[in-house]
Amino acid sequence: MQIKDVLLAPGNGAFFCDDQAAIRAGATQDGFVYVGEPITAGFTTIRVPASSLSVGLVLAEDVVVWGDMMGVQYSGAGGRDPLFETAQISDLTTRAVVPRLLDVNASCYLDAYAKVFEPFEHKRLPLAVGIASAKRSFAQRPIFTVQRSPRSLRPGVRPRTTLTPSLALHDDGRGLAFGTPGWRPAGPVAADLVSSFCASRVVTCRPASMRRYSFAAFPGVIFPRQANPGRLMLEVSLGEATIARLRELGHEVVVSPANTIGRLTAALRHPNA
Numbered sequence: 674m675q676i677k678d679v680l681l682a683p684g685n686g687a688f689f690c691d692d693q694a695a696i697r698a699g700a701t702q703d704g705f706v707y708v709g710e711p712i713t714a715g716f717t718t719i720r721v722p723a724s725s726l727s728v729g730l731v732l733a734e735d736v737v738v739w740g741d742m743m744g745v746q747y748s749g750a751g752g753r754d755p756l757f758e759t760a761q762i763s764d765l766t767t768r769a770v771v772p773r774l775l776d777v778n779a780s781c782y783l784d785a786y787a788k789v790f791e792p793f794e795h796k797r798l799p800l801a802v803g804i805a806s807a808k809r810s811f812a813q814r815p816i817f818t819v820q821r822s823p824r825s826l827r828p829g830v831r832p833r834t835t836l837t838p839s840l841a842l843h844d845d846g847r848g849l850a851f852g853t854p855g856w857r858p859a860g861p862v863a864a865d866l867v868s869s870f871c872a873s874r875v876v877t878c879r880p881a882s883m884r885r886y887s888f889a890a891f892p893g894v895i896f897p898r899q900a901n902p903g904r905l906m907l908e909v910s911l912g913e914a915t916i917a918r919l920r921e922l923g924h925e926v927v928v929s930p931a932n933t934i935g936r937l938t939a940a941l942r943h944p945n946a
Contacts, residue, residue, distance in 0.1 A: 674779040678731035679771045683759045686723025686743045690757070692716045693750040713749040715756035724759045726766070726801075730774065742766075742801040754799050762801065769793040770802055783923050786890070786902055841867055846944025866939060886911065901925070 692700075692711045700709040700719050707719035725743040732738065744757030770789060777785040790798055841849040849870045887906040889899070904925045907916060920926050 675733040676730050676774050676777070676779055677733055679774055680727075680729035680731065680737070681763055681766060682727040682729070683763065684725045684727055684741075686725045686757075688723050688746060689720045690716075690723050690744060690748050691746055692719045693747040695719045713756070715749060715758065721756070724757055726759050726762050728766070730779075732779075744801055754801065757799075757801055762799065765793070765799070766802060769798065781922065783903060839867075841870055843870065848942045849939060850942075851939035870941075 689705075691707070692713045694712040695709055695716075696707060696719065698709075698712060700707040702708075705720070709719055711717065711719050723743060723746075725741050728740050728742060729737045730739075742757070742762055745753055748754060748756040773789045773791075777788050779785050790802075792798070839851055841851070843849075847870070849867070851866060886908065889901045889904050889906075903923065904927060905919060906927045906929060907919070908929050908931050910931050916926055916928060
């Protein structure tokens with residue numbers, strides 16, 4: 674799997690970033706904002722709208738996969754990275770990450786991971802860079818060319834990549850409404866369903882038949898925020914051959930019983946229904 678181009682698109686996050694130090698120092702809230710002067714470096718006000726940088730990987734087969742770089746609500750607090758600044762992150766990505774992405778075989782995940790996320794100028798890359806470029810882009814964000822799909826690729830328009838809720842419309846008139854809770858294994862589950870739907874393999878909604886997988890390449894959102902880049906969690910339904918091949922590639926594979934990874938709710942409508 675070769676990456677032939679990388680697209681960068683600045684955007685807005687879905688929440689705010691708050692200066693935790695100022696809030697703990699006694700700043701009072703007035704509606705959606707806090708009154709007072711910021712304390713943490715990078716903040717111009719105590720609460721600022723979150724910003725993001727979307728990364729699109731253009732694969733050799735002209736499929737584009739997307740991931741979103743963004744910070745956390747309490748940026749700069751407790752050892753977290755500084756406040757996410759789109760222009761700065763975009764410049765760093767262009768200089769450090771893009772050349773590496775164009776030079777790796779994305780099919781060899783562990784090797785690609787090690788090369789792309791090496792320190793740059795003797796410093797580790799911001800965590801936001803890794804979350805977008807690897808976790809979501811390599812696995813969770815398929816973009817299709819069906820022009821009526823909310824995830825279709827059109828000139829000048831960034832496709833909708835929100836995990837839930839989503840709607841897919843097929844040329845044969847079928848419609849698929851689906852949603853996930855947005856947690857770590859949810860993306861692959863949704864990707865598998867939508868891929869099957871577009872290939873006309875989904876004629877009824879049977880979540881039990883879906884193959885599911887997950888990984889822990891980046892720190893979790895809940896304490897102790899552990900990460901294991903080499904570990905894959907797979908349901909047994911993926912088959913012995915797939916599991917054996919992944920182990921040959923160097924992954925630590927944990928096999929789970931069927932229907933234990935990921936959650937998904939979906940409704941399918943036929944044109945004659």
